Amino acid sequence: MTVSPTLDRRFREAAAAAGLLDVAYDLTDSPIGTLLVATTDRGLCRISFDPEPDRMTEELARAFGARVLRAAGPIEPVRRQLDEYFDGRRKQFELAVDLRPAAPFSRDVLRRLARVPHGEVTTYGALAQAAGRPQAARAVGTVMNRNPIPIVLPCHRVIGANGSLVGYGGGLERKERLLKLEGALDATLDM
Amino acid sequence: MDDGAGLGHAIDGGEANPFDVPDDSRPHTPSLTFPGFRALEKMMALVQQPPFERFYEDHRAAVLGELRRLLGPQAAEDAYQETFLRALRAYDRLRHADNLRAWALTIARRVAADQHRRRDAEPEAPEPSLDTRPAYAELGELAGALPRKERTAVVLRYGYDLSYAAIGAALGSSEQAARQAASSGVRRLRRRMQ
Numbered sequence: 001m002t003v004s005p006t007l008d009r010r011f012r013e014a015a016a017a018a019g020l021l022d023v024a025y026d027l028t029d030s031p032i033g034t035l036l037v038a039t040t041d042r043g044l045c046r047i048s049f050d051p052e053p054d055r056m057t058e059e060l061a062r063a064f065g066a067r068v069l070r071a072a073g074p075i076e077p078v079r080r081q082l083d084e085y086f087d088g089r090r091k092q093f094e095l096a097v098d099l100r101p102a103a104p105f106s107r108d109v110l111r112r113l114a115r116v117p118h119g120e121v122t123t124y125g126a127l128a129q130a131a132g133r134p135q136a137a138r139a140v141g142t143v144m145n146r147n148p149i150p151i152v153l154p155c156h157r158v159i160g161a162n163g164s165l166v167g168y169g170g171g172l173e174r175k176e177r178l179l180k181l182e183g184a185l186d187a188t189l190d191m
Numbered sequence: 192m193d194d195g196a197g198l199g200h201a202i203d204g205g206e207a208n209p210f211d212v213p214d215d216s217r218p219h220t221p222s223l224t225f226p227g228f229r230a231l232e233k234m235m236a237l238v239q240q241p242p243f244e245r246f247y248e249d250h251r252a253a254v255l256g257e258l259r260r261l262l263g264p265q266a267a268e269d270a271y272q273e274t275f276l277r278a279l280r281a282y283d284r285l286r287h288a289d290n291l292r293a294w295a296l297t298i299a300r301r302v303a304a305d306q307h308r309r310r311d312a313e314p315e316a317p318e319p320s321l322d323t324r325p326a327y328a329e330l331g332e333l334a335g336a337l338p339r340k341e342r343t344a345v346v347l348r349y350g351y352d353l354s355y356a357a358i359g360a361a362l363g364s365s366e367q368a369a370r371q372a373a374s375s376g377v378r379r380l381r382r383r384m385q
Binding site: 001002003007008010011014015018020021022053054057058060061065066067068069070 | 240241242243244245247251252253255256259268271272275276279280282283
């Protein structure tokens with residue numbers, strides 16, 4: 001018995017509207033590929049590049065609870081702000097984030113990261129210093145690599161002390177693309 | 192039903208201890224005779240409660256099919272949403288991931304029965320609890336081999352205790368026809384069980 005798209009959508013939206021979900025997620029297109037975006041009742045909890053939905057729903061269920069469902073409604077504000085960002089009309093995200101699964105050090109670093117402005121870059125060392133652990137540049141690198149909410153928490157704005165891009169969870173090409181979009185890298189400069 | 196939010200995955204006190212493995216030094220070959228295996232399997236089921244998305248994807252077609260069988264295509268659509276909302280409300284209290292299909296269908300049948308009661312405009316019956324009621328399931332299985340009309344009539348009459356007027360409405364026929372369908376269904380079942 002095939003469930004019609006209308007019936008399916010109606011249930012998904014009703015479930016979200018009734019506040020019964022631990023996590024709502026959906027896929028959205030962007031200039032740097034399809035993104036999986038997930039939110040809880042506290043805020044944005046995950047953005048994933050090259051998403052494999054099966055693996056992601058399991059990961060989300062382990063982190064936030066088993067009631068994980070694809071539903072467009074709850075992620076709509078995130079989708080809109082991402083579109084505006086990629087269009088160059090938004091320099092700052094106004095979104096609550098849910099970092100409950102992150103360890104205290106990671107959470108602290110990610111919160112400081114959130115304050116690095118559009119169009120600027122910082123270094124792993126500077127971020128470690130800001131977090132009160134100047135020797136922890138490498139640990140900061142790991143936190144960036146595992147950043148659950150890339151783009152919105154702008155780990156692409158963190159580069160090496162010598163100016164090299166170093167690495168990016170979503171691949172260096174994307175990091176470069178985002179920095180060029182923000183005007184932090186000369187678009188004509190061949191990296 | 193409330194067993195303390197957040198502890199829904201806890202192992203039931205009465206169950207065998209999954210860590211109680213008689214001789215841990217022997218190499219473990221999973222076999223059904225290995226005494227710890229059943230317990231281990233149970234523990235894995237607890238751990239493996241799927242994300243609701245997967246549960247929904249896996250069972251929605253069966254649920255819609257059952258609802259259409261019981262209610263017809265129109266009413267089935269409302270009941271579909273209600274069924275999965277109820278499943279969602281109970282999902283974090285599920286104690287194991289065994290036979291989620293049967294669980295989903297049980298909820299669907301209760302939603303169908305509630306719709307009949309409402310259609311009957313009889314006083315609202317108390318919300319049935321979510322614990323499984325094998326009587327329904329057994330009846331459903333027994334009646335499974337009957338022709339469609341008889342099966343629906345038997346299940347609604349003896350499984351859900353609906354009036355013949357309500358069953359007639361569900362079948363799109365008269366009270367009289369519902370009565371006949373139920374009784375010929377019962378006769379057929381009796382013949383088969385002899």
